[in-house]
Amino acid sequence: MSFGLGHGKPLVAGDVGIELLSLPPLPIAESVEAARVALGFDPRAWFIEPARRFEIEIGSGKGTFLLQQTELEPETNFLGIEWTSEFWVYAADRIRRRALPNVKLLRGDATEFLRSRVPDQIVSVIHLYFSDPWPKTRHHKRRVVQDHTLREFHRVLAPQGELRIVTDHDALWQWDLEHIDRARHLFERRAFERPSSAGEGELVGTNFERKFRREGRPFHAMTLVRL
Ligand SMILES: C[S@@+](CC[C@H](N)C(=O)[O-])C[C@H]1O[C@@H](n2cnc3c(N)ncnc32)[C@H](O)[C@@H]1O
Numbered sequence: 001m002s003f004g005l006g007h008g009k010p011l012v013a014g015d016v017g018i019e020l021l022s023l024p025p026l027p028i029a030e031s032v033e034a035a036r037v038a039l040g041f042d043p044r045a046w047f048i049e050p051a052r053r054f055e056i057e058i059g060s061g062k063g064t065f066l067l068q069q070t071e072l073e074p075e076t077n078f079l080g081i082e083w084t085s086e087f088w089v090y091a092a093d094r095i096r097r098r099a100l101p102n103v104k105l106l107r108g109d110a111t112e113f114l115r116s117r118v119p120d121q122i123v124s125v126i127h128l129y130f131s132d133p134w135p136k137t138r139h140h141k142r143r144v145v146q147d148h149t150l151r152e153f154h155r156v157l158a159p160q161g162e163l164r165i166v167t168d169h170d171a172l173w174q175w176d177l178e179h180i181d182r183a184r185h186l187f188e189r190r191a192f193e194r195p196s197s198a199g200e201g202e203l204v205g206t207n208f209e210r211k212f213r214r215e216g217r218p219f220h221a222m223t224l225v226r227l
Helices: 032-039 064-072 085-097 110-117 137-142 147-156 170-182 207-214
Strands: 017-019 053-058 076-082 103-107 123-129 157-167 187-190 220-226
Touching (some): 017 085, 064 085, 076 085
Parallel strands (some): 053 076, 053 123
16 A cells, blocks of 8 residues: 555555566576566456457556546556556556556566567557656666667567657657667558547647646657558
């Protein structure tokens, strides 16, 4: 139980929340990839209807996109991944109170989770909205988009699966474009299509988008389709 963002009200992740650290350990193998295959883990088994379409949001923050979109898409299973405990428990508590059976929230590093626990070609969409820009050069390695993460996204995405990116941050956008250019054999760039839950004049309608919109910041957005 946590109080943090709950302003004195207890926050409970309940069975919406899952900790990366609580997952079955990887067996000893020559590489993480070999261990993942040997373990045979599949996160779709967390849902009541595991065969449904499966989407992942990296960096769900307070969970607003998940809450909005899942109500319009009850037939899709959504997994949010958030590494900050305070946001993770806040978002999981919101989802738990709405009793949404098709949303789970994992606490941990999304890139580590994808690499070590997600089988090939099972994800229809990866959502990456207002990812942390990590402006200092020595922190660039913490940015979600990297050459190796783009290869991982390509591996876990189903044929024609999509990576959807929105950011307000010019330098991060340039970084993303440079990396995506190097991965042009893996993805085709298309225009961003707003999810059905986006409000009037919004691209997605996350907390950060709403905050940055009030500050008058312009946004960049794209969809990458898996080749
Ligand atoms: C700037 S916030 C945006 C939150 C939300 N997407 C929004 O638009 O309101 C970025 C979030 O991504 C999370 N995050 C960054 N890198 C992550 C990673 N590798 N795995 C999981 N969460 C990550 C951060 O903790 C933070 O909550």
